[in-house]
Amino acid sequence: MRRTDAEGHGSVRYGPSALPGDGLPVLPEIAAALTAAADRTPARARPIGGGAALLDAAGGYWRRRGLPTRPGSVAAAPGAPALLLALTAALGGDVLAPRPCAAWWAPYARLLGRPVFHVATPAECGGVPDPYALLETVRRVRAEGGDPRLLVLSVADDPTAAVAPPEAVHETVEAAAGEGLHLVSDETWRDTVHAPHQTVLLSPAEMLPERTVVVTDLAGPFLPAGWPAAIARFPAGADGEALRARVLDVLTALDARIADPVAAAAAYALDEPGPVTARRTEAVRLHARLARALHGALDAAGALARPPQAGRHLYADLGPLRPALTAQGVADAQDLEDFLSARLGLSAPGGHRFGDDLGALRVRLSTADLLGGGAEERTECLLSPHPLELPHVQRALMSLGSVFDALRDHAQRWESPR
Secondary structure, eight states: OOSOGGGTOOTTTTSOOSSOOOOOOOOHHHHHHHHHHHTSOOSSOOOTTOOHHHHHHHHHHHHTTTOOOOGGGEEEESSHHHHHHHHHHHHOSEEEEEESOOTTHHHHHHHTTOOEEEEEOOTTOSSSOOHHHHHHHHHHHHHTTOOEEEEEEOSBOTTTOOBOOHHHHHHHHHHHHHTTOEEEEEOTTGGGBSSTTTOOOOOHHHHOGGGEEEEEETTTTTSOTTSOOEEEEOOSSHHHHHHHHHHHHHHHHHTOOOOHHHHHHHHHHHTOOHHHHHHHHHHHHHHHHHHHHHHHHHHHTTOBOOOOOBSSEEEEEOGGGHHHHHHTTOOSHHHHHHHHHHHHTSOOOBGGGGTOOTTSOEEEEEGGGGSOSSHHHHHHHHHOSOGGGSHHHHHHHHHHHHHHHHHHHHHHHHSOOO
């Protein structure tokens, strides 16, 4: 990057938060589980890797999703970043990731002194590398003396909000298996798929169970981002047990324990009682509507974005608006981040935060920013049968649309006459 941390643009310290929150009030039943545990005095020190109740709940969560899970093959930590750091340290070698990828993946490898090699994704989706590009990258890295061992991927993706088709996952996993790579499948967003009955989501652990660790941060489907808790499912067998033991060693060195109240709330949520599943369904439906509206505003302005399929965000390419942005002094993704964050009054991290090219004018926008400024407005969005008709949501969409429409009009004036 051409700017320094001191100037306020460092790729890690000033990057986006690891996981965009849902912007909604905490579910009362989850808050009650946390409060009840906060009032209890623990009988002994919190265990590294999670207590029995949390690990049992995590196993049940995965078994309901078709992934057989034994009690000894699960671990928990205060957030997915801690788990990925521990996995990267335990597995060793160089790291491969799709371009773009979640903003928090690469910094943890670099913190350990491990190179991160980004691989292009297929045209139809984000989150998984193109298999041919993956094979070529592995060949090139090894030819240059590197040691690629770990591929991190996401079938329900941040930042692109895409769900990888099963055939794309098959081809990528087959390529990775042929090269002897370990996989970390970040499935934080699998329960936020916008049309779950019309979308087939295939976990790499269903294809390559002996070499795939599944990681889920509960800030995706269940908990507020400020309550850090994540779970990991390790392969069955001796190799999986050994990897889990090494990960627990790293977590122990970091003293990475989930606070007892958060662990209690996480265990309650992972059991998926009625109130939790109902809230998740309502929240996903709300954010899906907001994402479609946001996509429509960007499309009308001439920006490019895949139709969002999961999560609470949208990834847009403003390349078609480059002439207008150039006139505003926007030359790259960092300039675009600064420009849109100021104009929109919200966080708009540029694509370079996600491993994308600095020169590309790409940005991630969050649907939570359309919900309103206070708990009352945000609750109203959740309860309304027609949230897009609420005045504060309409104002937010109109404000955002006006910024992009102005760029479109300016870009059209710069076009050469036909």
